[in-house]
Amino acid sequence: MATKPEFLLIGPGGVGCIAAFTINYNHTANVSIVVRRDYETVRKHGYHIDSVDYGKVDGWKPENVFASVEEASKSGIKFDYIAVSTKNLQDIVPVEELIAPVVSAHSVVVLVQNGFGIEKPLFAKFPQNIVLSGVSHIGSHNRNGHIHQMQSDHLVISAFENPNVDADSQVAAANRFIEMYSNNINKCVYFASAKWYRYRKLVYNACLNTTCALTGVDTGRLEAAGGLEAIAIPAMKEVIRVAKADGVELPDDVINVVCHADDGDYFEPSMRVDVKKGNPIELEAILGNLLDTARKLKVETPILDLLFKLLTVVQFRLKEANGYVGVPEKRPIPDTFFK
Amino acid sequence: MATKPEFLLIGPGGVGCIAAFTINYNHTANVSIVVRRDYETVRKHGYHIDSVDYGKVDGWKPENVFASVEEASKSGIKFDYIAVSTKNLQDIVPVEELIAPVVSAHSVVVLVQNGFGIEKPLFAKFPQNIVLSGVSHIGSHNRNGHIHQMQSDHLVISAFENPNVDADSQVAAANRFIEMYSNNINKCVYFASAKWYRYRKLVYNACLNTTCALTGVDTGRLEAAGGLEAIAIPAMKEVIRVAKADGVELPDDVINVVCHADDGDYFEPSMRVDVKKGNPIELEAILGNLLDTARKLKVETPILDLLFKLLTVVQFRLKEANGYVGVPEKRPIPDTFFK
Numbered sequence: 173m174a175t176k177p178e179f180l181l182i183g184p185g186g187v188g189c190i191a192a193f194t195i196n197y198n199h200t201a202n203v204s205i206v207v208r209r210d211y212e213t214v215r216k217h218g219y220h221i222d223s224v225d226y227g228k229v230d231g232w233k234p235e236n237v238f239a240s241v242e243e244a245s246k247s248g249i250k251f252d253y254i255a256v257s258t259k260n261l262q263d264i265v266p267v268e269e270l271i272a273p274v275v276s277a278h279s280v281v282v283l284v285q286n287g288f289g290i291e292k293p294l295f296a297k298f299p300q301n302i303v304l305s306g307v308s309h310i311g312s313h314n315r316n317g318h319i320h321q322m323q324s325d326h327l328v329i330s331a332f333e334n335p336n337v338d339a340d341s342q343v344a345a346a347n348r349f350i351e352m353y354s355n356n357i358n359k360c361v362y363f364a365s366a367k368w369y370r371y372r373k374l375v376y377n378a379c380l381n382t383t384c385a386l387t388g389v390d391t392g393r394l395e396a397a398g399g400l401e402a403i404a405i406p407a408m409k410e411v412i413r414v415a416k417a418d419g420v421e422l423p424d425d426v427i428n429v430v431c432h433a434d435d436g437d438y439f440e441p442s443m444r445v446d447v448k449k450g451n452p453i454e455l456e457a458i459l460g461n462l463l464d465t466a467r468k469l470k471v472e473t474p475i476l477d478l479l480f481k482l483l484t485v486v487q488f489r490l491k492e493a494n495g496y497v498g499v500p501e502k503r504p505i506p507d508t509f510f511k
Numbered sequence: 512m513a514t515k516p517e518f519l520l521i522g523p524g525g526v527g528c529i530a531a532f533t534i535n536y537n538h539t540a541n542v543s544i545v546v547r548r549d550y551e552t553v554r555k556h557g558y559h560i561d562s563v564d565y566g567k568v569d570g571w572k573p574e575n576v577f578a579s580v581e582e583a584s585k586s587g588i589k590f591d592y593i594a595v596s597t598k599n600l601q602d603i604v605p606v607e608e609l610i611a612p613v614v615s616a617h618s619v620v621v622l623v624q625n626g627f628g629i630e631k632p633l634f635a636k637f638p639q640n641i642v643l644s645g646v647s648h649i650g651s652h653n654r655n656g657h658i659h660q661m662q663s664d665h666l667v668i669s670a671f672e673n674p675n676v677d678a679d680s681q682v683a684a685a686n687r688f689i690e691m692y693s694n695n696i697n698k699c700v701y702f703a704s705a706k707w708y709r710y711r712k713l714v715y716n717a718c719l720n721t722t723c724a725l726t727g728v729d730t731g732r733l734e735a736a737g738g739l740e741a742i743a744i745p746a747m748k749e750v751i752r753v754a755k756a757d758g759v760e761l762p763d764d765v766i767n768v769v770c771h772a773d774d775g776d777y778f779e780p781s782m783r784v785d786v787k788k789g790n791p792i793e794l795e796a797i798l799g800n801l802l803d804t805a806r807k808l809k810v811e812t813p814i815l816d817l818l819f820k821l822l823t824v825v826q827f828r829l830k831e832a833n834g835y836v837g838v839p840e841k842r843p844i845p846d847t848f849f850k
Binding site: 428484487 | 551734773821844
């Protein structure tokens with residue numbers, strides 16, 4: 173058997189931790205992780221995992237635990253796979269800059285993140301690298317190094333289409349990753365079109381995440397208040413129109429399926445949870461990049477446009493609260509004639 | 512001199528309390544107030560007033576303090592003037608129902624409240640009564656019976672045009688009220704068109720209150736985040752178009768004046784403050800009634816429409832938090848095919 177591949181995970185939240193654990197469990201790669209917030213705890217005690225798939229595991233650690241991407245880079249390890257499962261905060265921590273120190277010519281990057289168009293900044297910075305799309309349907313969270321996985325791991329892998337790399341190599345990389353990741357417990361499957369899959373996810377995320385984030389409710393109360401029919405469904409129709417103009421035909425019943433996705437649950441979408449916690453939101457990944465595409469394709473999206481403009485103000489507030497932007501102590505008087 | 516008129520104030524907040532105090536100070540009417548939240552305190556100790564206009568007054572009480580409108584009604588007093596300075600929460604506490612027990616044929620109602628179209632439900636219920644518009648430019652608040660007035664009283668009085676009452680009587684009633692209210696300290700002036708004045712106020716309120724309420728910022732941060740130009744100004748243009756279709760020409764520089772209204776201040780509009788405090792918002796008065804008028808006049812208002820739909824969901828959340836609406840413990844599964 174050849175040397176094992178080197179796998180690096182950046183962003184060990186509930187999803188990422190189970191991914192790193194899985195590959196370590198499979199013995200299919202040497203596993204390294206970059207841990208920032210919980211570094212000291214994890215270094216000393218490892219993770220406490222309570223998993224519907226793997227049971228209870230106390231003090232789990234992979235081969236290497238790094239405090240930063242720079243430290244991972246200094247290790248001299250050439251990473252074959254770099255999986256990123258941080259929040260995608262393009263306007264705060266661009267993924268392409270975050271991972272730059274560890275990317276080498278042969279690295280395959282795997283974005284296990286929400287959103288649309290998130291591969292584009294990577295292709296711009298690393299034109300020859302393969303970038304895989306990982307859409308996770310797991311239910312798992314990380315609270316200070318305690319991982320609680322409530323829902324079995326189901327990961328959908330595709331290759332984002334890099335025009336500079338031949339298609340076969342990209343598909344082969346996706347399949348190698350699936351082989352490395354799969355076992356007899358989880359479900360890790362190949363899906364041919366990352367683009368289709370991510371448009372399909374946007375029908376939910378670009379419409380329900382955004383509306384719930386702005387109004388401060390879960391999807392159940394959104395429906396009870398009339399906002400599902402008044403706001404979210406018209407927004408979904410705009411996503412479907414952009415997809416169509418971009419060559420992606422979504423199923424006829426997609427709106428119905430999405431509206432029933434949380435049946436029985438007062439579910440708070442991730443962007444709503446971020447606003448509630450005072451964290452920045454994945455605004456570009458979940459909405460902004462879609463609107464860039466809509467503009468290029470000359471599709472009108474008046475509802476999504478206004479949701480985006482409102483959320484841009486919310487993001488400003490969240491960035492200020494987290495120290496990313498500031499305002500002068502006394503409000504400056506604008507030297508503008510507004511009209 | 513004839514018998515003094517009977518004046519009743521409902522809603523003794525910062526604005527209303529100074530109004531009642533003023534008329535009592537002027538000895539131009541017998542003053543009664545309905546106090547709900549602070550009834551016991553006010554009954555025993557009166558109000559503590561710290562006023563830029565009248566100085567410090569300890570333990571002020573008018574002739575009558577009632578715990579409810581019903582109690583005021585049971586007193587047998589026939590009120591000549593009924594001033595209402597509660598929040599205008601048309602969808603929760605309709606003013607016409609609130610005041611019904613004390614309205615008699617000759618009562619003049621004075622709405623010292625934010626908003627547009629707020630006279631219509633009163634004309635529907637009391638077709639023969641005169642309803643005056645009071646727009647207050649005071650700075651004053653009430654914290655548990657302590658009134659702090661920071662900004663001199665400036666009240667603009669007009670008659671809402673009741674088509675069932677001759678115009679001269681309405682103007683005369685407005686002038687009688689002004690005479691009763693004015694003194695050598697305050698400023699209480701007549702303005703011929705309530706409609707014009709309230710459209711003018713909506714250029715600010717329907718656009719800045721709403722946008723700041725949804726995004727959780729003050730008007731300074733709204734500007735810093737780009738939301739003034741991206742959202743609020745386009746919304747103002749919609750208000751101006753509705754006004755124009757309704758026969759009201761606003762000045763050419765109104766947008767500029769409104770955008771500079773808070774120069775130097777990080778000002779939180781009242782609707783933003785209500786959301787922050789978890790109180791219901793004046794949604795119909797500040798936006799909903801305007802959109803009803805826009806529909807009748809066939810003026811398109813896409814931005815204001817979406818702001819209204821979003822705020823309807825926010826209002827649902829605020830109503831739930833205040834016990835006005837509820838949802839089942841387990842989310843019901845909708846028996847709907849969404850499309």
